[in-house]
Amino acid sequence: MEPIIKVENLCCQAGNRYLLRDINWQVAKGERWVVFGLNGSGKTTLLSIIAGYKMPTGGSVEVFGEPYSQDNILSVRKRIGWVSSSYFDKYYTKESALTIVLSGLCGTLGVDSTVKADDFIRAKALLSEWNLDRKFDFPFSMLSKGERQNVLIARALIAEPEILALDEPGTGLDVLAREQLLRKIDQLAAETAMTIIYVTHYPEEILPIFDRCLVLRRGRLIEKGELTEIMTTEQLTEILEADVTVTYLQDGRLDLRVK
């Protein structure tokens, strides 16, 4: 099957420092991947390049069979629902929740004339679905961390994307909000054939719907393949360079303990 994401020898430098180096990765339609790694391993950088919000300094990225260009950047972005508070928190402060959700239809940070009256209805329905029904017009900065995360998820979903890329969506959420989020992602995965990429540094967030895993460490790809083969005590002890124990719980979730 032709991959919908194809990354070859991908590099991204900031000054002399490599954020990513020689990454090779292919994702086929409908696959569910976890991108795992510690802080600073390059997970967010990789996702932001794939989603078309950051440019690589070397190698190539093809999404839906074509590289990014001036002609396709916005149309390709619309087909990828990208949720990343570490990215969007830098740009959104006073923008209303509704405007942010609608911007997902444009593939940009703001809105333009492509947004139609019906889109407002859909955006409001999505915000209501994600527990923001009285906060459509609230500035982003007035919302709690969990609410901001939900706004970004609604933004990602409004264009009915073929790829959903979630960059550490559980970070900063309290335990109940995180479980609620994971349940909704689980439901979304069950109801759609969407390709889902879930970036995390917490193995306990990994749902049984994810069967593939890519591991990054200090900007380099360490492992990729079947999740159950990578998320083991032996492998993670080596990957994390720490003495850890991995246990699979009855519901298929993971439990990681650092000794």
Added chain:
Amino acid sequence: MISQFNTSSRVQELTGRVRRCCCRYCGSPLELKRITFSHFEDSRIEIFCTHCSRIEYGIEPEIYQSAKYFVEHFDFNWYTYLDDNAQTKQMTIAKICDILSWQNRQLGFMDNNGFKVPVIMQQDWQNESMTISDEALDKLIKEE
């Protein structure tokens, strides 16, 4: 402020709005700004209100003036469940702008390029205070 752009339809549209529109929240002029880093102009340019520091699509100034007048004159607050402060007032004005804009589009008075019909504003609505000419003032004094 960016002075030169390529000719993509999105950038053209945003440029037109910047020339024509003001911020829905504060009424200030808008600017085009390169917000994010990208090789592609279409994906990095947004309309921005530097006064509010927000990415803002903007509204026709006539609509903003009407909305501001309505909110101030009738002491109208859409968000009664929020603190009654300057931010809430701005949010209310922006909401009224959206409503007026929707209505004008529905009635066929406006499209993506602004008003399609001549707009004659009530000049004494333009600001919080009325502007009275010297002649009119003299007349008022004489009448009193």
